Amino acid sequence: MTGIVIALLGAAMAVILPGIGSALGVGLVGQSAAGVVTEDPDKFGQTLLLQALPGTQGIYGLLTGFLIMQRIGVIGGNLLELTTGQGLTVLMAAAPIALVGLLSAIYQGRAAAAGIGLIAKRPEELGKAIIYAVMVETYAVLSLLASIMLLFGLSL
Numbered sequence: 001m002t003g004i005v006i007a008l009l010g011a012a013m014a015v016i017l018p019g020i021g022s023a024l025g026v027g028l029v030g031q032s033a034a035g036v037v038t039e040d041p042d043k044f045g046q047t048l049l050l051q052a053l054p055g056t057q058g059i060y061g062l063l064t065g066f067l068i069m070q071r072i073g074v075i076g077g078n079l080l081e082l083t084t085g086q087g088l089t090v091l092m093a094a095a096p097i098a099l100v101g102l103l104s105a106i107y108q109g110r111a112a113a114a115g116i117g118l119i120a121k122r123p124e125e126l127g128k129a130i131i132y133a134v135m136v137e138t139y140a141v142l143s144l145l146a147s148i149m150l151l152f153g154l155s156l
Helices: 002-039 041-072 084-121 123-153
Strands: none
Touching: 002 041, 002 084, 041 084, 041 123, 084 123
């Protein structure tokens, strides 16, 4: 039973940590955006787009958590009996998205908040503001792919 508990910890961390990062990142951008929209309500759409970007890591973590639950039988009703070693391998497969998702969401929020400042002064530069924030997203996507590849490479 210890193996399944460790695997479930991996699923939980894959969901919780990027979720926390996304909440912090989206909140940070929202704070910046609220100030800009107070002065110019027409910039709501532009600022909302930037605010949504740090939320993707939470989605990636949720996807990974669901994949882990499906892989170990929580979803589908056929719970596997995992050894401690197998549980640890599932936990380690969750580690890339859990850790990179947490940090990249926060830093993407910072980049997007800076982009809010850019469009406050030069709204025509929205594309550049998005590119700055999306560059951080690259590492979240890479960590998602690593977690998925590790997860499906395991023999359980």
